[in-house]
Amino acid sequence: MSHRHTDVPARVISEEACPVAEVLDHVSGKWSIGILVAAAHGPVRFTELERRIEGISRRMLTLNLRKLERDGLLTRTVHATVPPKVEYELTGMARELHTHLSGLVGWAEQHRAAIQSARVAYDERKSAATAPGTAV
Amino acid sequence: MSHRHTDVPARVISEEACPVAEVLDHVSGKWSIGILVAAAHGPVRFTELERRIEGISRRMLTLNLRKLERDGLLTRTVHATVPPKVEYELTGMARELHTHLSGLVGWAEQHRAAIQSARVAYDERKSAATAPGTAV
Secondary structure, three states: OOOOOOOHHHHHHHHOOOHHHHHHHHOOOOOHHHHHHHHOOOOOHHHHHHHHOOOOHHHHHHHHHHHHHHOOOOEEEEEEEOOOEEEEOOHHHHHHHHHHHHHHHHHHHHHHHHHEEEEEEHHOOOOOOOOOOOEE | OOOOOOOOOOOHHHHHHHHHHHHHHOOOOHHHHHHHHHHHOOEEEEHHHHOOOOOHHHHHHHHHHHHHHHOOOOEEEEEHHHHHHHEEEEHHHHHHHHHHHHHHHHHHHHHHHHHHHHHHHHHHHHHOOOOOOOOO
């Protein structure tokens, strides 16, 4: 299968599916994106992230922070104060990622309503197709 | 919480978390991205997608195609041939999305090795920290 010349790394997906797909899975979950966007403006504390990312539970925030730290996307700094102050900050690699995620978030915001309408229309078609007396 | 002026729609995540987060979750899973990238060059058949997206199971492909069709990102056209030929194609909205996903895929490809190293280093730090005789 040959691809036309485009700027699209389709090859990447097909030839190296596992690692790239795994990276994408890590960075592109809704909570990962939420954290990376919410931490984009500089060092931020756990409670601040919790406030900024509506709907995230303490447990999901903890798990996702650990995952992003493990991936080298966030640094976690413990300041020797009483009580200790812990701050999270994007690494250079994550700041680069952030640009792409912003585009994605902008797209999602822009097309949210259209996607919602598409879903309603799809469900209506499906329920019409499976209504009694109609061939499935 | 006020944000400085940036090009980053942090507000989007914090104020409208559910719908945008849900959209992101749908379009940014590894298989969704794989499908959208693999279908980016024009109408494509199921078996062709299956071949292009390494590691995807028939079931996951089916489920993700249905999800993307429901979201209005793919059209599914049944040609009245014998046997019927079914083709999937990106909608305009999905082609726009594709630009952002390409950036993300490129980033993942570029930083894959660095992420892998970060994980190894993290795991080593953690296992050193929990080794016998060390305070946890």
